[in-house]
Amino acid sequence: MPFAPLQNDTFLRACLRQSTDHTPVWLMRQAGRYLPEYCATRARAGSFMGLATNVDYATEVTLQPLERYPLDAAILFSDILTVPDAMGLGLSFQQGEGPKFAKTVRTEADVDRLAVPDMDRLRYVFDAVTSIRRALDGRVPLIGFSGSPWTLACYMVEGGGSDDYRLVKGLMYSRPDLMHRILAINADAVAAYLNAQIDAGAQAVMVFDSWGGVLADGKFQEFSLAYTRRVLAQLKRTDANGAVVPRIVFTKGGGLWLTDMKDLDCEVLGLDWTVNLGRARALVGESKALQGNIDPNVLFAPPEAIEREVAGVLESFGPPHQGTGQGPTHIFNLGHGISQYTPPEHVKALVDAVHRHSRRLRAA
Amino acid sequence: MPFAPLQNDTFLRACLRQSTDHTPVWLMRQAGRYLPEYCATRARAGSFMGLATNVDYATEVTLQPLERYPLDAAILFSDILTVPDAMGLGLSFQQGEGPKFAKTVRTEADVDRLAVPDMDRLRYVFDAVTSIRRALDGRVPLIGFSGSPWTLACYMVEGGGSDDYRLVKGLMYSRPDLMHRILAINADAVAAYLNAQIDAGAQAVMVFDSWGGVLADGKFQEFSLAYTRRVLAQLKRTDANGAVVPRIVFTKGGGLWLTDMKDLDCEVLGLDWTVNLGRARALVGESKALQGNIDPNVLFAPPEAIEREVAGVLESFGPPHQGTGQGPTHIFNLGHGISQYTPPEHVKALVDAVHRHSRRLRAA
Numbered sequence: 251m252p253f254a255p256l257q258n259d260t261f262l263r264a265c266l267r268q269s270t271d272h273t274p275v276w277l278m279r280q281a282g283r284y285l286p287e288y289c290a291t292r293a294r295a296g297s298f299m300g301l302a303t304n305v306d307y308a309t310e311v312t313l314q315p316l317e318r319y320p321l322d323a324a325i326l327f328s329d330i331l332t333v334p335d336a337m338g339l340g341l342s343f344q345q346g347e348g349p350k351f352a353k354t355v356r357t358e359a360d361v362d363r364l365a366v367p368d369m370d371r372l373r374y375v376f377d378a379v380t381s382i383r384r385a386l387d388g389r390v391p392l393i394g395f396s397g398s399p400w401t402l403a404c405y406m407v408e409g410g411g412s413d414d415y416r417l418v419k420g421l422m423y424s425r426p427d428l429m430h431r432i433l434a435i436n437a438d439a440v441a442a443y444l445n446a447q448i449d450a451g452a453q454a455v456m457v458f459d460s461w462g463g464v465l466a467d468g469k470f471q472e473f474s475l476a477y478t479r480r481v482l483a484q485l486k487r488t489d490a491n492g493a494v495v496p497r498i499v500f501t502k503g504g505g506l507w508l509t510d511m512k513d514l515d516c517e518v519l520g521l522d523w524t525v526n527l528g529r530a531r532a533l534v535g536e537s538k539a540l541q542g543n544i545d546p547n548v549l550f551a552p553p554e555a556i557e558r559e560v561a562g563v564l565e566s567f568g569p570p571h572q573g574t575g576q577g578p579t580h581i582f583n584l585g586h587g588i589s590q591y592t593p594p595e596h597v598k599a600l601v602d603a604v605h606r607h608s609r610r611l612r613a614a
Numbered sequence: 615m616p617f618a619p620l621q622n623d624t625f626l627r628a629c630l631r632q633s634t635d636h637t638p639v640w641l642m643r644q645a646g647r648y649l650p651e652y653c654a655t656r657a658r659a660g661s662f663m664g665l666a667t668n669v670d671y672a673t674e675v676t677l678q679p680l681e682r683y684p685l686d687a688a689i690l691f692s693d694i695l696t697v698p699d700a701m702g703l704g705l706s707f708q709q710g711e712g713p714k715f716a717k718t719v720r721t722e723a724d725v726d727r728l729a730v731p732d733m734d735r736l737r738y739v740f741d742a743v744t745s746i747r748r749a750l751d752g753r754v755p756l757i758g759f760s761g762s763p764w765t766l767a768c769y770m771v772e773g774g775g776s777d778d779y780r781l782v783k784g785l786m787y788s789r790p791d792l793m794h795r796i797l798a799i800n801a802d803a804v805a806a807y808l809n810a811q812i813d814a815g816a817q818a819v820m821v822f823d824s825w826g827g828v829l830a831d832g833k834f835q836e837f838s839l840a841y842t843r844r845v846l847a848q849l850k851r852t853d854a855n856g857a858v859v860p861r862i863v864f865t866k867g868g869g870l871w872l873t874d875m876k877d878l879d880c881e882v883l884g885l886d887w888t889v890n891l892g893r894a895r896a897l898v899g900e901s902k903a904l905q906g907n908i909d910p911n912v913l914f915a916p917p918e919a920i921e922r923e924v925a926g927v928l929e930s931f932g933p934p935h936q937g938t939g940q941g942p943t944h945i946f947n948l949g950h951g952i953s954q955y956t957p958p959e960h961v962k963a964l965v966d967a968v969h970r971h972s973r974r975l976r977a978a
Contacts, residue, residue, distance in 0.1 A: 423923065
């Protein structure tokens with residue numbers, strides 16, 4: 251049974267640098283703990299992984315923010331670390347804490363045991379993609395995603411989050427050969443994983459290089475960007491129906507390396523709030539759409555302040571492309587995942603302000 | 615009684631963009647927990663504040679790293695948060711945790727109560743500066759320091775460290791007027807504090823803008839840089855003997871804003887490891903010495919790897935100024951404070967590598 255035709259293609263058009271009547275907006279982690287309905291579903295699921303591995307729950311929470319806000323895209327509810335979990339490292343989330351792996355990858359013997367996992371172990375993700383795509387019924391496109399090879403490696407070596415990246419960087423500086431082996435396996439696994447999401451129905455895919463920005467200049471290019479490139483080179487360009495599947499790369503804290511990233515074989519670059527969108531547009535040039543980049547903490551201010559900051563971000567990008575052909579386009583997003591403490595009604599103020607103000611800019 | 619004449623002026627010369635026969639090196643937090651002798655003194659002092667507020671202990675730990683390594687500068691042992699402590703906020707350090715304030719600044723009433731503190735409340739710092747300067751006996755210059763107005767505000771509003779800056783940014787976006795009032799008071803307090811350190815014997819001063827890099831483009835300029843500027847405008851240029859006192863500004867994560875910082879009224883810009891020193895040199899131009907920027911995690915690698923990375927950082931800066939007059943100079947440092955888990959013998963490998971390799975570069 252084919253999927254329903256798409257009713258709102260604003261996001262996909264902007265990814266492909268085609269004109270739209272408003273700037274599309276979606277929010278990283280838009281299905282999350284700031285929504286009481288999400289917390290209710292999570293409570294029924296028992297745990298984060300219980301939620302992520304259950305197709306019905308994953309479908310339910312993915313659609314929750316779309317019921318509240320006129321967002322222009324949905325993103326698969328999952329985690330960036332499903333791939334190393336499928337490698338046998340044992341992912342879990344303690345209440346109120348970040349991800350933890352039961353096993354870590356720190357020695358040559360650990361690396362010897364590492365391999366691209368059987369994609370059947372990630373079947374629950376692909377099933378969720380198909381289920382969500384059906385449930386969306388063509389309302390908005392569905393984005394699939396994964397962590398980047400480097401970001402996965404950070405968690406695999408550290409065994410969880412870190413505030414200094416001491417173990418993963420210690421390994422990188424001491425045994426660059428081992429780090430390269432880990433990253434090559436991660437890259438091939440991420441590529442297979444994203445291709446399977448595309449086969450299952452994802453209409454765009456995003457690589458989250460959440461920790462690329464902690465690397466030194468030179469090391470970022472060698473240990474993060476090179477492996478993002480290796481992922482991109484293996485990705486399908488179109489889905490089963492021949493529709494182009496845009497690829498988004500987001501390196502948090504990567505603003506200094508835009509000139510290194512502008513030639514990446516992808517359609518969209520994600521940016522955080524430290525980057526000036528106008529300057530990024532000038533640097534990146536005609537090759538990419540830009541996605542981002544408001545500080546999620548803006549959402550703690552009252553609606554009038556949110557509107558002002560939204561206008562500032564839209565205006566910093568400058569006039570978007572209008573008319574036929576391709577030109578500069580902007581996809582509005584946060585520069586990082588939404589905070590669990592965000593008042594839900596402030597999200598409404600943000601999404602409405604993006605739509606209203608971006609229409610006004612096009613009319614000017 | 616005048617202070618002893620300086621025997622090693624390499625650091626001060628490099629700050630003033632004068633040639634030196636090697637690249638000077640010192641390390642942020644060089645008197646710290648990675649040294650067993652530091653831990654022994656801290657144990658005797660009972661607490662971090664017990665250590666920092668006792669002139670003899672502060673002198674002892676400041677000199678400890680100089681006994682082990684041929685460092686080219688000493689830095690006052692203290693904390694970046696002494697100023698808000700003197701404002702009455704009650705600073706403490708729980709074992710194994712970061713700084714905590716007993717009182718926070720979050721409301722208009724809190725801001726109404728805030729004022730530049732009587733510098734007598736910081737007498738222990740100035741006494742330590744004089745004591746350390748005497749104990750150094752001219753071996754190397756002594757650097758004084760403070761947190762930047764914005765960085766102090768982060769802790770004052772959050773009440774301690776933060777991983778999302780939700781409260782301080784929430785206040786900034788909601789009530790920019792209150793944030794500007796806090797920052798103006800902080801700036802005037804920091805300026806008075808650094809001037810008193812200069813009077814007491816500090817031969818250079820450094821402003822640590824540790825959290826400037828978490829701000830959005832536009833907000834950094836408005837809420838951090840503008841107040842660093844306000845500090846710099848009030849600082850003494852020379853000490854009681856007419857010697858120039860170089861001023862160093864370090865914004866962690868500020869690499870994207872070097873063009874905004876190149877016109878700051880200071881002698882040295884500190885950089886973290888995400889910045890390419892050669893590119894920074896080209897951007898900043900002829901006005902400033904550069905300080906930085908090796909990743910402190912390099913110190914977890916074996917000595918051969920440390921040497922290789924040190925050479926890479928020195929070479930990324932390019933050929934340093936030689937001969938008379940002024941020209942491009944580099945002060946070697948970490949891009950962040952040294953980790954408490956660092957093996958002390960690896961620090962020796964780093965310092966020796968900087969001296970040896972930088973002499974070799976000058977001879978080439």
